[in-house]
Amino acid sequence: MKMVLWGVIACVASTSYGVKAFAQQSPQPTQPPPKEQNQQHSTELPPGAGRDTVMRVCSKCHSPNILVANPRDRQGWEDTITKMAGLGAMATDDEFTEILEYLAKNVTPQATAKVNMNKATAAEMESSLELSVKEAEAVVSYRTKNGDFKSLEDVKKVPDVDAKKLDAKKDRLTF
Numbered sequence: 001m002k003m004v005l006w007g008v009i010a011c012v013a014s015t016s017y018g019v020k021a022f023a024q025q026s027p028q029p030t031q032p033p034p035k036e037q038n039q040q041h042s043t044e045l046p047p048g049a050g051r052d053t054v055m056r057v058c059s060k061c062h063s064p065n066i067l068v069a070n071p072r073d074r075q076g077w078e079d080t081i082t083k084m085a086g087l088g089a090m091a092t093d094d095e096f097t098e099i100l101e102y103l104a105k106n107v108t109p110q111a112t113a114k115v116n117m118n119k120a121t122a123a124e125m126e127s128s129l130e131l132s133v134k135e136a137e138a139v140v141s142y143r144t145k146n147g148d149f150k151s152l153e154d155v156k157k158v159p160d161v162d163a164k165k166l167d168a169k170k171d172r173l174t175f
């Protein structure tokens with residue numbers, strides 16, 4: 001009980017001191033908190049089976065975003081996982097397999113490459129955005145008819161394209 005009380009007092013004291021010190025030192029309007037700080041626990045890992053396991057096992061020592069920044073093929077991931085296990089990453093064999101499957105499917109150079117929606121061919125959209133042939137062709141013919149897309153919202157206007165698929169890949173679309 002006492003400990004808690006002291007904690008509260010210390011907390012209030014340091015907060016008000018912090019505010020005072022800040023007010024004295026900088027008369028300018030308060031700046032919004034840097035975005036990165038709020039997003040420390042968010043990640044760019046794409047959705048997919050096994051993502052939770054990757055988050056749990058591979059974010060203990062570094063941000064999981066390091067994985068997205070270093071896409072590689074299956075062999076590359078196998079080697080990396082072996083190396084990380086050597087460095088102390090802990091998981092069961094099943095979990096390591098799940099992690100490998102997730103990374104080999106979702107964090108390869110192809111799966112993380114940016115796709116320019118105004119330049120990509122239907123075949124490219126099909127393979128790298130997992131659109132069906134029909135959807136990819138619908139996007140291209142809509143583009144041919146209506147001109148360049150300006151944003152994701154424009155692409156969502158294409159009839160018969162699953163908006164959820166586009167949302168899932170939205171970080172990779174460029175215009």
Ligand code: HEC
Nearest residue numbers: 057058060061062066067070080081084087088089090099
């Ligand atoms: C016990 C701590 C630890 C855990 C857990 C861990 N890593 Fe690492 N990781 C490191 C260290 C230390 C480095 C930097 C050393 C280096 O680059 O050789 C690193 C660097 C990396 C890099 C960048 C360097 C490279 O090899 O390209 C990747 C990618 C990576 N880790 C992937 C993973 C994956 C995937 C997992 C989950 C299976 C994981 N890490 C879990 C410690 C860890």
